[in-house]
Amino acid sequence: MSTKRVGIVGLGVVGQRLIKEFKSNSQIEIDAVCDVNEQLAQQTASECVGVIALTDYQELVSRKSVDIVYVAVPPAHHHTVVLSSIEHGKHVLCEKPLANSRLEAQEMLKKAKQGNIVHAIHFPLPYNAPFTTMKKLIENQELGEILRISIKMHFDVWPRVWQQTPWIGTREQGGFIREIMPHYLQMIVHFFGKVVDTKAHVDFPDDVEKSETGLIATLTLANGLQVLVDGLVGQAEKEKIAFTIHGTEQTISLEDWRVVKKAHRGEELTVVEPADLIPSNVNLIDEFVKATTGEEAFLIDFEEGLLVQEVLETLHNSGNQA
Incomplete structure (x- = not known):
């Protein structure tokens, strides 16, 4: 199985936690990291080695080398970043809760289905x-x-x-x-x-x-x-x-x-x-990669996220x- 390249938007406590899992997974390579805090983006990129640091998420989601976008920004910004990722044909792993409103969640699910995008929420339990x-x-x-x-x-x-x-x-x-x-x-x-x-x-x-x-x-x-x-x-x-x-x-x-x-x-x-x-x-990252290759996978997707x-x-x- 070929490796998938992930771009990470949001480098706070939760984002940093999942970075460790990405780095330890042989099926994943981190392509780029993004945060409005430029110093944090640069520091995280340096720790990941050979990774691009960005402060504009639009630059990250438009990168042809990115297969998956992990959205770890605060909830009020999930909708914007997820929709942009979908528009660029990227599979999306989003932090919980899915959105900041029911209408936002409904649109995110609708767009992901229309774009044939693998969509999941980071629920660790x-x-x-x-x-x-x-x-x-x-x-x-x-x-x-x-x-x-x-x-x-x-x-x-x-x-x-x-x-x-x-x-x-x-x-x-x-x-x-x-x-x-x-x-x-x-x-x-x-x-x-x-x-x-x-x-x-x-x-x-x-x-x-x-x-x-x-x-x-x-x-x-x-x-x-x-x-x-x-x-x-x-x-x-x-x-x-x-x-x-x-x-x-x-x-x-x-x-x-x-x-x-x-x-x-x-x-x-x-x-x-x-x-x-x-x-x-099962492991979230392994299951997400499986889903991107068309295999059956255990994921908590946007449909379940909408119910929440x-x-x-x-x-x-x-x-x-x-």
């Missing part, structure tokens, strides 16, 4: 053992009847101390609803199907520039299953994130991204040791807008 383990338990009906799903997202401060970017605490495109919740919404729609009804109350601070501080929501899926969502910023407790599927035979919970806990009826949730999880046999986007928009438009 589906390529890891907790996801694979949960999926197997659901498929084998080992949880029994699933009664409810719950999502807890509690933060003592937002943005987190290590996450001080200009946009992630803004109402325009930041907040935990857009930054954290998509990971778990993706798992829900992937495992159980579309969200058909959303009832929510969202609290916003008096400062109209700042993102939400609270969320209480009930999501109803097409199969009737309900999801309870509890989001809070500012409480004293250490940050806690948990995605839990409650069944009549077993309950399984993914806590703080990596820790899987499980309980049988009448038992307390206890940690499942990593060695006892079902490992994933619809919920995000409904949530964000609910409640106490200052």
Whole structure:
């Protein structure tokens, strides 16, 4: 299989994280990197060796040598960069959430389909053992009847101390609803199907520039299953994130991204040791390359991203807008 050349737009924390995966993948070569911060672009290009540094994404997406564009700019700019990439015939891997609105996401999906473009979103959880383990338990009906799903997202401060970017605490495109919740919404729609009804109350601070501080929501899926969502910023407790599927035979919970806990009826949730999880046999970069060559691949595409986007928009438009 011939190597694919990738151009990377956006070199922040998330973009840098996936660069390491690109560099370690024998099927990928990094062709060019782009960021409005010229010093960062030059530094990243130097670290990648033999890579072009750019500050204008249009220059990157128009390069004939680029096969794939990885879009890692803030969400408000996904739509513009993705559409430009599609117009130039590039396959697109985009950061989550897919867009900054339902209409943007719809157009991105439509254009990608029209252009016969391979399109995917960088959701890391589906390529890891907790996801694979949960999926197997659901498929084998080992949880029994699933009664409810719950999502807890509690933060003592937002943005987190290590996450001080200009946009992630803004109402325009930041907040935990857009930054954290998509990971778990993706798992829900992937495992159980579309969200058909959303009832929510969202609290916003008096400062109209700042993102939400609270969320209480009930999501109803097409199969009737309900999801309870509890989001809070500012409480004293250490940050806690948990995605839990409650069944009549077993309950399984993914806590703080990596820790899987499980309980049988009448038992307390206890940690499942990593060695006892079902490992994933797929890798996002490998799967994306396979898709570009016409092979069947496991990707979270723009269609699934649109289902997530619809919920995000409904949530964000609910409640106490200052």
